[in-house]
Structure formats: C-alpha cells, structure tokens
Amino acid sequence: MIQLHNLSRTYREGQCKREALRSVSLTVARGEVVALLGRSGSGKSTLLNLIGGIDLPSTGEVIIDSQVLNRMSEYERTLFRRRRVGFIYQFFNLIPTLTVLENVQLPLELNFLDVERADQLLDKVGLTDYRDTYPDRLSGGEQQRVAIARALVHEPTVLLADEPTGNLDAESGRLVLGLLGDLVRVQGTTLVVVTHSRKVAELADRIFVLDDGRLTDRIDEVIW
Amino acid sequence: MSSLSRASLRYLWRHPWQLVLAVLGIALGVAVVVSVDLTNESVRRAFDLSVQAVAGEASHQIIGGPSGLDETLYTQLRVELGMRDSAPLIDIYGKARASTLHVVGIDPLAEIPFRGRFVKQQDAAVRTLLSTPGTVLMDASTARRLDLSVDDRFKITVGGHAHEIQLVGLFGSHDSNPAALDSLVITDIATVQAISNQPGRLSRIDLKLRNDNGTAAVLKRIHSILQPGARVVDAESRSHALLQMTRAFRTNLTAMSLLALVVGMFLIYNTVTFAVLQRRGLIASLRLLGVTRGQVFRLILGETLLLGLIGSVLGLLIGFTLAQGLVHLVTRTVNDHYFVLTVGELVIMPWPLLKGLALGVVATLLAALLPAVEAARTEPHAALQRSGIEVRARSLVPRLAMTGLALTLGALVLLVLPSRSLLLGFAVLFLMILGLTLMSPLVVSWLTHAVLPLAGRLFGIQTRLALGGVVASLSRTGVAIAALMLAVATTVGVGVMVDSFRSTVEQWLSSTLRADLYVSAPGLSTIRPEMALDMAVLERVREVPGVAAISTGSQIMVESDGRLIELFALGLGHSILPRYPLKAGDPGQVWPAFLANRGVLISEPLAWHQRLTIGDLIPIHTDTGIRAFPVLGIYYDYSSEQGEVLMQRSLYEQHFEDHAVSALGLYLSPDADLQRVIELVRDATLDTQYLMVRSNRTVRETSLAIFDRTFAVTNVLRLLAVIVAFIGILSAFMALQLERVRELGVLRATGFTPGQVTGMVTAQTGFMGFTAGLLAIPTGLVLAEILIEVINRRSFGWSMKTVVSADVFLQALALALVAAILAGLYPGWRMAHTPTARALRQE
Numbered sequence A: 001m002i003q004l005h006n007l008s009r010t011y012r013e014g015q016c017k018r019e020a021l022r023s024v025s026l027t028v029a030r031g032e033v034v035a036l037l038g039r040s041g042s043g044k045s046t047l048l049n050l051i052g053g054i055d056l057p058s059t060g061e062v063i064i065d066s067q068v069l070n071r072m073s074e075y076e077r078t079l080f081r082r083r084r085v086g087f088i089y090q091f092f093n094l095i096p097t098l099t100v101l102e103n104v105q106l107p108l109e110l111n112f113l114d115v116e117r118a119d120q121l122l123d124k125v126g127l128t129d130y131r132d133t134y135p136d137r138l139s140g141g142e143q144q145r146v147a148i149a150r151a152l153v154h155e156p157t158v159l160l161a162d163e164p165t166g167n168l169d170a171e172s173g174r175l176v177l178g179l180l181g182d183l184v185r186v187q188g189t190t191l192v193v194v195t196h197s198r199k200v201a202e203l204a205d206r207i208f209v210l211d212d213g214r215l216t217d218r219i220d221e222v223i224w
Numbered sequence B: 001m002s003s004l005s006r007a008s009l010r011y012l013w014r015h016p017w018q019l020v021l022a023v024l025g026i027a028l029g030v031a032v033v034v035s036v037d038l039t040n041e042s043v044r045r046a047f048d049l050s051v052q053a054v055a056g057e058a059s060h061q062i063i064g065g066p067s068g069l070d071e072t073l074y075t076q077l078r079v080e081l082g083m084r085d086s087a088p089l090i091d092i093y094g095k096a097r098a099s100t101l102h103v104v105g106i107d108p109l110a111e112i113p114f115r116g117r118f119v120k121q122q123d124a125a126v127r128t129l130l131s132t133p134g135t136v137l138m139d140a141s142t143a144r145r146l147d148l149s150v151d152d153r154f155k156i157t158v159g160g161h162a163h164e165i166q167l168v169g170l171f172g173s174h175d176s177n178p179a180a181l182d183s184l185v186i187t188d189i190a191t192v193q194a195i196s197n198q199p200g201r202l203s204r205i206d207l208k209l210r211n212d213n214g215t216a217a218v219l220k221r222i223h224s225i226l227q228p229g230a231r232v233v234d235a236e237s238r239s240h241a242l243l244q245m246t247r248a249f250r251t252n253l254t255a256m257s258l259l260a261l262v263v264g265m266f267l268i269y270n271t272v273t274f275a276v277l278q279r280r281g282l283i284a285s286l287r288l289l290g291v292t293r294g295q296v297f298r299l300i301l302g303e304t305l306l307l308g309l310i311g312s313v314l315g316l317l318i319g320f321t322l323a324q325g326l327v328h329l330v331t332r333t334v335n336d337h338y339f340v341l342t343v344g345e346l347v348i349m350p351w352p353l354l355k356g357l358a359l360g361v362v363a364t365l366l367a368a369l370l371p372a373v374e375a376a377r378t379e380p381h382a383a384l385q386r387s388g389i390e391v392r393a394r395s396l397v398p399r400l401a402m403t404g405l406a407l408t409l410g411a412l413v414l415l416v417l418p419s420r421s422l423l424l425g426f427a428v429l430f431l432m433i434l435g436l437t438l439m440s441p442l443v444v445s446w447l448t449h450a451v452l453p454l455a456g457r458l459f460g461i462q463t464r465l466a467l468g469g470v471v472a473s474l475s476r477t478g479v480a481i482a483a484l485m486l487a488v489a490t491t492v493g494v495g496v497m498v499d500s501f502r503s504t505v506e507q508w509l510s511s512t513l514r515a516d517l518y519v520s521a522p523g524l525s526t527i528r529p530e531m532a533l534d535m536a537v538l539e540r541v542r543e544v545p546g547v548a549a550i551s552t553g554s555q556i557m558v559e560s561d562g563r564l565i566e567l568f569a570l571g572l573g574h575s576i577l578p579r580y581p582l583k584a585g586d587p588g589q590v591w592p593a594f595l596a597n598r599g600v601l602i603s604e605p606l607a608w609h610q611r612l613t614i615g616d617l618i619p620i621h622t623d624t625g626i627r628a629f630p631v632l633g634i635y636y637d638y639s640s641e642q643g644e645v646l647m648q649r650s651l652y653e654q655h656f657e658d659h660a661v662s663a664l665g666l667y668l669s670p671d672a673d674l675q676r677v678i679e680l681v682r683d684a685t686l687d688t689q690y691l692m693v694r695s696n697r698t699v700r701e702t703s704l705a706i707f708d709r710t711f712a713v714t715n716v717l718r719l720l721a722v723i724v725a726f727i728g729i730l731s732a733f734m735a736l737q738l739e740r741v742r743e744l745g746v747l748r749a750t751g752f753t754p755g756q757v758t759g760m761v762t763a764q765t766g767f768m769g770f771t772a773g774l775l776a777i778p779t780g781l782v783l784a785e786i787l788i789e790v791i792n793r794r795s796f797g798w799s800m801k802t803v804v805s806a807d808v809f810l811q812a813l814a815l816a817l818v819a820a821i822l823a824g825l826y827p828g829w830r831m832a833h834t835p836t837a838r839a840l841r842q843e
C-alpha cells in the first residue's frame, strides 16, 4: 500500500524557486494499478521519484507498506528500493555490459535470491532466444520487455513506470503494455504508471491528473 | 564473479585503448620510481661490496692522515703489543685492459682471521705472491673478463706509470657474494708499494677487537704507540662516512622519480574519472536497482585496484629494463664525483620491487579515490538527467582553486620557516606543484571565457564550438590540461635549473681556471687530479721555453668533524695572485692573509654543511693530528659537493708529510704559442710518466662535459615525465571525444564534413595544449626557483644565478602544443570517420 501525505517538492535554482509538487495526497491499495496523466512539466516524474525513494519531498510523507521512506537514511532507502521497488523508464536503462539474461539476474543477485527465476521471466516476455545477447542489439520494444522482466523478477511490491511506451511504436507499445498488465495482475504488484497514452490509461483501475503540481481526478482537463 | 563486477570489467574490456593507456600510465610511473630505486640501491650495494671485499671481518681500523701509515707501526703493533689479530693493507686503483681494478696489497700470513678466503686453498699461489714481486691473484670471473689465464703477464697503469705484473692464481668464488670480488686484485704489500711509488706506506691496519671490557684498555695501548695523524676508527662508521657523500645526489634522483609518479597519478585519476563519467548513466541505473553507494564505491576501487596491480607489475618489468641503463649513468657520475666503484652491475633486490609495487597500487587507489566517491554519490535519477555531474564539476572548480591557493600559501609559509631540512624543502616543492596544478582548471575556464567571443568572431562557429567544449566538460579537460601543464612545468623547472646551474658553473670555471695549461697524471676521476706527479716532471716543465710561471696543486681527502672533505693545496709561483671569486670576505684582506699562512679558505658547500663563517676555526685531521685552522674567506666552488678547503702549499707542508704534487698550472709568457708549448712539455716529460697536458679550454670543456653527464639521468627522468603526460592527454582526449560521439554525430547530420569535424577536434586539443603550455611557464619558473634556492641549496649549499632563456618558453609551448595535437589526431580521425547513423544511435 502506498500512502502519500501532503507531498510538496520545491526545486531551487539560485534565487528562483519552482514548485514541482504542491501538497499531493494519495493512497493506492495493494495490487492496484494507477495511471498518472498530465502536461509536460506538471510534476509526474517528480512524484514517481518520491514514491521510489530516489528523491526526497520538501515537506510531507511517503509511506509504503507502513514504512516511512522520507525518514530513512540513504542506505536504508537503497535497500528498500532494492527489495520492494521496480522501475521502468522511457529509455530502457539496461546495463549495456551485461547480457539480457544477466540484466534480469542482477536484481535477484543483489537480493541474494535464486537466479533461476530470471529464465522464467525471460520466457514470459518471450525473449529466451536473446538471453545471451547484449542489449544494444535489441530493438526498442525488445529492450523494454527486458526492462519489464528485470523490474518484476524479484517480485517487488511496487512497480513504477515512467512513460514505458513513450519511445515505442504503436504495435510494440501494445505488446509491452499487455505484458506489463498481465504480469502485474498475476504477481499482485502495485503499479503506478505515468503516461500520455489513452491506451495505457485504459489499463488502470484509477486515473489521476497532475496539473502544475496539483493532483486531481478530473480527466477532462487533459489534452490527449 | 558477481554480475556487478562482470558489468564493470566488461566495460573496461570494451574500451581497450583506454585500458591500455591507463595501465601504461601506471606502469611508467612505477617504472621510473623502481628504476631509480634499483639504481640507488645498486650503487649503494656496489659500494658496500667494494668496502666489504677488503674490509673482511675487521672491527676497527687504524688509519693515517692522507699519506697513510708508516709500516713500522705494524711491526710495533705485533712485536710490542703482541696484537696477533691485526693485518696491514694498502690499496690503490689501477687500469688494465680498459677496466678499473682495485689492487689490494695484503700480508698473506696475517690474513686468515680477516680475509681467509683469499688465502685458503691457495697455498702455492700465496707462496708465489710472497716470493716473487709483481705477482697477483684475482677471481676467476674478473680474469675471464680481462681475457687472462694463470701465468699470463699484463700491464697495469697507476698514475701514468705502466707496470707489468703476472697473474699466478685464481681465488674461487664459492663465496656467498661473487660480485664482491669483481675487479679485485690481490697481491702482497711490497708489490703495491712498488707500483704506486709509496715505499714503506700502508693504507690502513685492520684490527679484530673482541667487544668486551678489555677493548678500552687495548685501544689505550694502541693509542700510546700511534704516530701523529694516525687513529683508530670503527670499521663501520668509516664506510658510512664515505657513503654519506652521495646522499644528496641520491635523494634528488628519488625526488625526480616521485615527480614522475605524481604525473602518473594524474593520469590514473584522469582515466578513472572518465571511466566513471562515461558510466554515470549505467551507475545511476544500478543505483535505481538498489545497488548501495558502498557497493558502487567498492566496485570502482576494485576495478582500479586491478588496473593498479597489472600496471605496477608491468612497471616493475619496465623499471628493471630502465634501471640497467640508469645504473651505468649513475655509476659514472659517482665515479666522476665521489669515489671509485669497480662494480657497475644492476643488483635486483626485493625491497625496491616491493616498494614499487606498493607505491603503484597505493598511488592508483589514491588517484581513484575522488572519482570513486563521485561515482558513489551518483543519484539514481541521474539516469534520467544528463548534465548533472558536469554542473557539479564546474561548481567544484572554484573550490579546487581555493584548495590550491591554500596549499600554495602553505608552501610559502613552510618556505619562510628558518629551516635547513631537505625534507621540508621537498614538501614545499610538492605542495607548490599541487597547489598550482589545482588552480589551473579555474584559470583555464577564465581564459576560455575570455577568448571565446573573440575566437567566435574571428574564426566562426566551429571554433566557438571547439572552445565551448573545453569549458562544457571541464571536469575532464581541466584534468587533462592540469596533467599536461604539470609535466611541461616540470621540464621547464628542471630545464631552467640545469641551465642556470650550467651557466653558473661555466662562469665560475672561466674565473677560476687562470693558467694557460694544466698538467696532471691520469687518474680514475676525470675531475680530481689525484695521482702524484714525478718529481722530475716539475723540474723539466720549469725549463720549457715559454713557461713564465707555474702553480702547483695537490688534492687529497681529509676528515673534518666526521665528514670527508677535500683539501686543495695551492702552491703559487712568483707573481701569480690567487683570484678565486669570493662569496664572503674582502679580497684585499683575504688573499694577503692567505699568502701569509694565517688560515685557510673554505668553499661555499663546506661553509653550508659545517655552518662555518669567517673567523671560525675548522678542524682538520692532518698528519700531525687534528689541527684547527681559521677560516679567512669563503669562495665559490662547484667541483665538490662535500666541500673543499683551500690551503697554501707551504702551510700544507707544515701539517702533511706528503710532498707530492698532483697538478701543475702553467702560465705562459705573452709571446708563447700554446700548441708549441704543449708539444715541448710532452717532449720534455716523455721518459717520466704518462701525462695529460690540457689547455685551459680543454679543461673547461671536459668539466662541462662531466656536468652534462651528471644531468643525463635527470634528462632521462624528465623525458619520462613528459611521456607519461602525453599518454595522459592522449587518453583524456580519446575519452573526451568518445563522450562527444553523439554531439559530433549531430553535427555531421547537420552537414559538417569529416574534415570540419577533424578540424574542430584539432582546434580544441590545440587550444588545450596551448593553455597547458602557457600555464606551465609561470609554474615552471616557480618550480625552478624552488629547485635552485631551496632544494639545491639545502642539498649542496651552492648558490646559482637563475638564467632563463626564451628557448625554454618556446620549448614549453611547442612541447605542450605538439603533444596535445598529436594526442588529438587519432580521436579526431576516428570521430570524423564514425558513420553518422552509428554516432547518433549511441547512448
């Protein structure tokens, strides 16, 4: 379960202050899929970073599975992220010097889990044939499928996806999305997905919109 | 192996040139240190061996004044005191078949307790030594080298006299240290006395005293029969005093080698920084996955450790090869200036190797520390942002400059401390270097901003892009420029120092060498006239037409305050006035007092080392015992590091039994023809001994040639520092351009031709080289001043006038520019020829 209380995030650039998030509160139940919409610069990535514990709020609290992230040390947050959170990004962020299989094994290894599971996940995303290939040989859609496998292989409780199909053509986007939806539902993972795409949003149980740092659920404001 | 280390190692493997350059940089840095260390140790070892071979197991030695001991002392010792454990010895150096031999005369019958190995199993040969004059023994490998077999006769030259001697036996080298016996010739005392023309003299008498309560009493009894000038010394402290002479010289070599390592460290820092920066995206992705800061830190350090190990091991190999060349250069220098080393072999000892290995690894880790911390600080969301690190690096620049300023000020504070410590001097040197280097990125950034608008207007957008790139990636360009700057500054500093030294010596030579011709017997040292001239020589030369006046000189080693120093006895002919340039003392008062034998003059280094000034007394071990002489004045002298005492001949003869003269200075009448007089002198002395008759100019040239030889090692080290820096900027530029693959790809897509891209890269590297050269000039001058005024003065006590020629500056600029452009060529070419599509696809 994700609980956000009165989250604000202010960026300071010299004298200039920019409020990327203004007093955002939200609760997402375990296993729920939530889509986050909003114009460019409205604070979507900022919010995702706060949930994942890779950034800290200026004020407010981030609580995941009753652990208060913003009170943890950097080290604790890292370990928390390692065990509980998975990330997927628009640019796939695969490790170029590890093979496809090794990329998927990495989270298991970091968590001292059995690396066997990596093969199952690769099979599920349909990339078993590419297991010993380096990522730069794969197409964008294939790379994103590897990223999904890697993000879910250690069964995190929260999966955060920032425009996972943003860099893909319609066809690959559909494929990636289908996989994501299926896997998340099967594993019971909570998914927060940032998107500009109506297709992605349709996958969600609930849809929220960020408008200049404020969270609303009025979808009609969004320009698709 | 874990996936983490696999990811890191594969990265290195995918950038082979970067890997090779980094390893090479470490290797060269380590190689320089190791080679200098091995060389120093070898020289020291050679020295120990030379001493050890003849010192045997003596605990004490009786030594005399400069002319040695009278052999009757030995008889007294045995007969009156009944000292069985004593052995007489006389040793000289001679030349045979182009090799220097250490000829040692012993009494075989007294030897067993001391140097038993020479006489054991050699009964027949030893009996021949005693019964037949002019017979010698040597060790088998020396004989092989000289191409001699038993019963062969050969010529040995001592002080211009050739003597025929016969090899009658070989002593085996089942001894633990065969090298100790190299070049050693054993014979009996009478033979050495004969060939060195020292009848009745001994160099020393070895004693073996048990270390118990009785010793003091025995020593007391020995003292009661000693002739004036003779004394008993501890065998160990004696050899220590000799070795002490080369200390400053060896320290300076070590410092030079450390400088090369520092340059190497910059290279390592550079490489690791690149490796980190290029992987910031990757590291951020790892951090997203939950890799902790500690893990990232260890990953980078671990990877660097591996590089450090490989580089250091390679460095040991290169260093070993290098040392073989260095040891010859250094041995020659030691022979020129200090004492005769018969052994010039490189000795491999574990200690310098281990030290080199440790130093290489530690230096690598130290250099990697900052980039590793930087890597560990990578925020996970940096995976999503590009320019984060660059922004931080730029904000780091002023802070670095402040640190640099603080270090420089610290160096200045240390500088004004009233200290004579050489170590502190080196601290000043290194702090100053580091301080100035840290300030350089800020200066580069200022400089670039200053020329940017102008360059843009003059040369167009391409140049703007090129220069803009320097500032935009200052975290890397700054380091590359700093490393190159440091290396070039080092050559400028050392270059100015050597130039200044040379010109000072040149001036000094022309004001000190006053005679038209110099006559001496060939010795082993090219500088010091140490061999006695035959009495007949002086008389014959006096008769040569054209010779108006003669001065005589005689140079010996004496002991003063536990140090070995040189003493020069100057005999002035009529109408010649001494004109040594004085550092302290009024010539109008000093020289009359000197001529009236009211005291002695001392050289500048001696005044420095013994802290003496005018009016002080200097104690000297003479043949009549320790005498204190008033110091009348201090003169400039660059011939001897340990220092020299100048004494008038007549005063010298009152205190020393030595009547030999080792050099003559001939003053010609105004109408005499130099060449003609040289021939006449040669003819007149044809049947006496082989002589060197050299004109004033030849002596000057020879002296300068030796000077240049002394600094040959320095030049080798200087060159190596530049090579290391070159590798540094090569790798820096390669990495830099690799970073910009995408940017350049965009330019190519926009319509830049490959030629334009190459031009841009060259403009950038050229600008960086130029900047480095420019910064190197003031830094180099500061370095030179510290070397001249602090390091040199504290090591040797010499004053030098700083001489700066425009050449040095031009060389610095050219060196930096050429190195930078060369280093930019390959990356430029590669960038220009990377297919645009591939360049765009990267990242």
Ligand SMILES: Nc1ncnc2c1ncn2[C@@H]1O[C@H](COP(=O)(O)OP(=O)(O)OP(=O)(O)O)[C@@H](O)[C@H]1O
Pocket (backbone or CB within 6 Å): A011, A012, A013, A018, A019, A020, A038, A039, A040, A041, A042, A043, A044, A045, A046, A047
């Ligand atoms: N590191 C930063 N420093 C300063 N300002 C920042 C930083 N990161 C984000 N911002 C600002 O915060 C606001 C929100 O940014 P954010 O990246 O969350 O937007 P977004 O909704 O993800 O936009 P997009 O859809 O374009 O990705 C923007 O105005 C952005 O400029």
Ligand SMILES: [Mg+2]
Pocket (backbone or CB within 6 Å): A044, A045, A046, A162
């Ligand atoms: Mg975003």
